[in-house]
Amino acid sequence: MNLPGAYLRCLACLVGLLVLPGMARSGGFERDALKHVVSACALTKRTVGVSFPCLDVKTGKPGAEDYAVIRAPQFRTEVLVVPVDAIAGIEDPALLTTSSAHLWEAAWAARHFVADALGRDLPRNAVGLAVNSVAARSQDQFHIHVDCLDGAVQRAVIAGKARIGDTWRRFPLPLGGAGYWARSIASADLKGVNVAALLFKGLPAGRGTMDRMSVAVVGMTMRDGRDGFLLLAHDGSRTAEALLDHSCRAF
Numbered sequence: 001m002n003l004p005g006a007y008l009r010c011l012a013c014l015v016g017l018l019v020l021p022g023m024a025r026s027g028g029f030e031r032d033a034l035k036h037v038v039s040a041c042a043l044t045k046r047t048v049g050v051s052f053p054c055l056d057v058k059t060g061k062p063g064a065e066d067y068a069v070i071r072a073p074q075f076r077t078e079v080l081v082v083p084v085d086a087i088a089g090i091e092d093p094a095l096l097t098t099s100s101a102h103l104w105e106a107a108w109a110a111r112h113f114v115a116d117a118l119g120r121d122l123p124r125n126a127v128g129l130a131v132n133s134v135a136a137r138s139q140d141q142f143h144i145h146v147d148c149l150d151g152a153v154q155r156a157v158i159a160g161k162a163r164i165g166d167t168w169r170r171f172p173l174p175l176g177g178a179g180y181w182a183r184s185i186a187s188a189d190l191k192g193v194n195v196a197a198l199l200f201k202g203l204p205a206g207r208g209t210m211d212r213m214s215v216a217v218v219g220m221t222m223r224d225g226r227d228g229f230l231l232l233a234h235d236g237s238r239t240a241e242a243l244l245d246h247s248c249r250a251f
Helices: 005-023 028-048 098-109 111-118 151-163 195-202
Strands: 056-058 067-071 079-083 127-131 144-148 181-186 214-221 227-234
Touching: 028 056, 028 067, 028 079, 067 098, 079 098, 098 111, 098 127, 098 144, 098 195, 098 214, 111 144, 151 214, 181 195, 195 214, 195 227
Parallel strands: none
Antiparallel strands: 056 067, 067 079, 079 144, 127 144, 127 214, 181 227, 214 227
16 A cells, blocks of 8 residues: 555654653553554655654664664653564563564664763763563563663672673672672674573573563673673563663763
């Protein structure tokens, strides 16, 4: 079915006006709001070449999951990276595939939208990615939160990272008042790194309990001076999003 471009732009506007406010409220039938927004963005991108109401939409890259970048409705700096296909959350087996690894790289690349909103550059250790568990999320469409890292969490990461290597172990300090599993990743941009698979295959508490996992990825400089990341996982009631500061006060 061929729809006029003006009609599709109008459709995107309506979706943005009607659905985005619903994303700011939790519970009820609104748990699929994000899925509808991203579907509308993908439709307008494919048909008329615009990403609105999303910031960006990437489709058609061979071997990679199509995704959208959307400005979170509640906060000035936060963005969400969301696959176009229906993927419920961190517990979804679809995230273990090779094509889904691209979502984490895309989320790290989307940090420039955070910097743009602030009007200044951010060092890599000032940015965090977060995914909440089933119980802690308000949307049943997988999405990666991208925003400033909380200042106290950043200081704890700097203090404790020397005791973390490339295998999972308990982080030596509490983060946001909670204990986390942690491991390092030597990578500049998360290319080819599938965070969900690293949890499922390597974390002692991961296999069989992915629905309880909240996950964060923090940019850092490793002990040898290379760019890297700290992967953090919590299997309790705390949300990984709590490690972010949506007001970016420290930066």
